[in-house]
Each structure stands twice: as C-alpha cells, then as structure tokens.
Amino acid sequence: MTSTSSVSIKHLDLSFGAVEVLKDLNLEIANGEFLVLLGASGCGKSTLLNCIAGLLDVTGGQIHIKGENVTWAEPSERGIGMVFQSYALYPQMSVEGNLSFGLKNAKLPKDEIKKRVQRAAEVLQMEDLLKRKPAALSGGQRQRVAIGRALVRDVDVFLFDEPLSNLDAKLRADLRVEIKRLHQQLHNTMIYVTHDQVEAMTLADRIAIMKDGLIQQLASPSEIYNKPANKYVADFIGSPSMNFFLGAVNTDGAPTFETAGQTIPLTGYEFVSSPAAGNAWMGIRPEHIVVGEAAEASDFKIDTSVEIVEPMGSDTVVWCEVMGERIRIRIDGQSSVEPGDTLRIGFDAARLSLFEKTTESRI
C-alpha cells in the first residue's frame, strides 16, 4: 500500500490548547486519486487539509507525501499546490505575475518559468487573461488563476480548500466540471475539501465524511450513498435527506422491523453481520420510496395522505405522515399530486439502511 500511496497520514493529532480538533486520524491516499473531505463546518476537514499543506503544526503523528516524511517540512518543500476559497491572488500583480512569482522566487530559469506559465494558461484556457489584474477578472476566472498558480508549481499533490464556495451556482457547476476534466488530464493526486455534497459525489474517487475530527466513513461515492456506515453519514448525504423510523429488529423467524404497529419484512436486506434483535433506526431515502403501480410490487406498502407538495420541475417532493413520522418522498415531476390525496407508497427491503439505536452504526 505504501509504495503506491501518494499521501499517507498516520495517527495524526491536532489540538488547539484543550480543544482536540483531530484525533488519531489515519488516511491513505493512492497515487492519482481524487479524495474529497466532506463534512459540516467545524468538523476539522479544512484543518486536516492545512496540516497536509504544512500550514498548521501537528500535535502528534506523521504525514508522508510521496513516501517522504514531511511532517515538519515547510509547505513549499512538500510538493503540493493549494487553491483557496478566497482565491488568495496577489492583487497588485497581473495574472502572469501571480503565476510566476513563486517560481521566480525559487530562482527557476526564465524560459522554464515562461514555459510553465504558458502551459498552465493553455490547460486552463486563460491565455488571453495573462496581462490582466485580478480585479479585472470574474470570480470563476480568478479561481482558474488560483488553480493555475498551483499548476505551475509542477507538483504531485493538489489541495483544494472549498475552492468553489465563493462562486454562484451556475459558475460552480461549470468549474466543477473543469476541475474534473483537469484531474482526468493530469492524473495528479487531489485532495478536495468541501461542505457541498454534490461536489463531493460528482468529483470524488473516494469521499471521507468527517465529523468532530473523526472520519465517519471513507468509501466510494456510490457506497456512501447506498450503504452509509452510520446514521450521521446517512443523514448528511442525499437531498432531501433520508427518512428515519425508530423501532426494533425482530429475528424470530425471518427478520422484520417493527415500528408504530407495522411490520416491515427485511428479507433481501444485506446485514453487515448476522441479524440481531434490538432497537434500531430504519432509514429510507426519499427517492427509494415508490408510488402507484411500483408500490404494489414492493416488499412493503402502506397508504398515506399527502400534506405538502413541493414541485421542483424535474421531480416533486411530497411530504406525508407515515407510521408516526413526517417523511419526504421524491416522485416524478410530471405526476399530479394534490395535498389531501391518498397515496399508496412502498419500498424494498434491499433499499433500506438499518442502524443500531445507541451506536447509530450500520447493522
């Protein structure tokens, strides 16, 4: 593993005074991998990135980049390039100046600097912006310059600290694709911090979901979506978020889940280990609840009445009360549902996620 890993973090601790921000964190990032650190604000994801960059001194543990121990190396000696949320461009310099300032400072030969700047400008399609000052650029262009500044450093590892958070929704979508294209073109290792799950799902090879300085789950986007490791991950990923029911797993005969007087068959659910009886949360995603004919064919079906309808064009979110919980159902945007309608809904056991009640981890 170590031979192919690009960045490896071992037993990393970081505390500010008495506040422990990162606790015994281990992470192996493969060569050319796109890893996204995802979490709500204050979960330690940016802190972790700053530790990898060397902008924060760690309290304990080690960081290796390309097999070299860089725990105490200066940021510029780690072979990393970094892109910041606020772009952090040098406002008094032209785009060209921004790209070349670090290289000039490293005393690189002039033609080499020129070659690298030219290449970065080509890759990011900003050759005609080179003479402009950052103030004369749009937000998207500024962020491309910031990416270019990381690019000219000719490094193996790129670090992105919420690079798209300052952009409006449309630009964000455009630049997201551009970053993905860049990754496919360069095959560099990229570590990307965001609180936006869409960015995480679309960009990542693997996502690390963080909470309170701990990695809750480190897996591919599809696994995180389909098999969240605990209730926090299940709740965090997906929009609208997952519906939860509190009840109990019954293992007398075929396993079932019992809540509010209803019995939901669990045949077809992939238990992590052999099913055990006990209190548990049952989660089902709004888009995995089906209506109409599909509901009739489901493992479990129930009637409910529609409370609120939120049409969103491509699909419609329906709120209704089922088994004592107010739940969200995502249905096709063209279906006509009115508040007060009776709706037959159903879902399959294979689509469920079950979590132990106290530990909230997947069972």
Place this chain on the structure above:
Amino acid sequence: MADAKRPNQLLRNLNAKVAAIPMVATALVVFVGCTIWTIVHSFTKSKLLPKTDFVGLDQYERLWKTNKWLISIENLAIYGICSLVLSICIGFFLATLLDQKIRFENTIRTIILYPFALSFVVTGLTWQWILNPDFGVQKIVRSLGWESFAFDPLYNQDIVIYGILIAAIWQGSGLIMVIMLAGLRGIDQEIWKAARVDGIPKWKTYIFIVIPMMRPVFVTALVLITAGIVKVYDLVVAQTNGGPGIASEVPAKYVIESMFKNQNLGQAFAASTMMLVTVLIILVPYAYLEYGGKRRAK
C-alpha cells in the same frame, strides 16, 4: 391614469440637507472665507489691526529676506522628511512585530499608543527633561561611569531639530502603528498561506504583496503625519521655545509670533500664505495622481 410625477430633486432627503447646512456654512466661512481674507491681507501693510493699504509683494520680499523664516523653512523640511519616513517605518515595523500572534498584544499596544494621549506640551516638557544634560540621559550615563559621554541635542544649534524630532516620533508613531496594524489585520489570512505554499519568504511577502495591498492605509497615515508636520508649534514652544538662538524655529511659530508678539499682521499673513502654498505644492500633484489616475484606469 395620470403618470406619477418625478419628485423635485431639491426636496429629496430634505432632513439630511437641512442638517448639513450648518456644517456647510462653517466650512465655507471658516475654511474658504478666512483663507481668502488671509491671502488678501497678506498684500497689505496691516500692523496691529487689519488694513487695506495694498503694498503688493512687499511683505513676501521681507519674509524671504528674514533669516528666522529661512531657518524655519529649513527646520520644517528636515523635521518633515525625517518624521514622515521614520513614523511610517517605525509604525509599520512595530505593527508587523505585534502581528506575529504574540501574547499580551493588547497590553503592548496600549503602552505604545499611550504617548499619543499626551498633548504636545506635556510631551515637549517631558523630553526637555529627558534630554537635559543636567538631569536627563546624559546625567544617567555619566553617573554610570562614562564621564565623557555627551548627549545634549536641545543645547546644540546644529542638531536641536533632531531633539524635537525624537519627541515627535515618540508621541506619534503609536498612532501610525495602530493604523498599520488595522491594515495588516485586514489582509486575508489565505494570502499568507498562499505565499507560504509558494515558498515566498516572509519579508518578501511583506514588501511585494502586503504593502502594495495596504496602499489606502499608507495614504491615511501619510495624510495624518503630514498634517501634524505642517502645524508643529506647541512641541517646539514647550521643548526649546525656538532656541538655542533661533536654531529650532518653525513656520507656524513664526506666524504666531509675527501676529501676537510683533503686532505685524501683514507679515504673519504672508508667512501663513506661504505655508498654504507649500501644502498645495505637495498636495495638488498627489491628488492629481491619486484621483485623476483612477478615473483614467476605469
């Protein structure tokens, strides 16, 4: 349906306009009016009371032949250039030191800013004692055993203006430091991070990135210091009263003394008009560069 009529532009925000009238009047009468009155009377031979017997440029000719005025101008030039450069350098340097996330920052900041709370008269008297050879620095060093030590700038015609300069910098650099510190705090932390990732040493980051970004702060500091330089008067009066001889005279003191001691209004007005002209000579090209340049860039 009748079109809504465009309201009279004069009556919009009427309350604000009424409230601004006293200040506008004050500005017009005090600043513009009095300046013009002063300039006009500088061409007369007014003595104790203002008169309108015009004598052309006589007062100016006399002014530029007066040794005391020439020394005043020379002193102002030395004092001005040194205090401008030193205040900005020392203020910025102290601010960068305070910006290193040190402990007791508030305490140190207060201590350095504290002299600014003292008036120039108190500052002048304090430094007169400190620089007095009989009980100040010279006395202390001599009593430590260094018998030949001599440090008496206020009693030496050649360097007396530097003695005044020390007091002025001690008093004023705290304010400049606070302004610079506010400017440094306004720099996005991510700029520092980006420069570190780029491998740019700290001093280079300051010179090539941070200082250019702090241009407005430097302009503010410059205006404050310049205003203080031109009107320097009380510090000199408290410290040396222009002495030894006339070695530490300054233009503002010349004006006041012509007016109230020599009862020579015409001469005082000519001197103050010259001070105004000096300020304009500095200010006009600067304003042209600053504001005229901006309009061209947009």
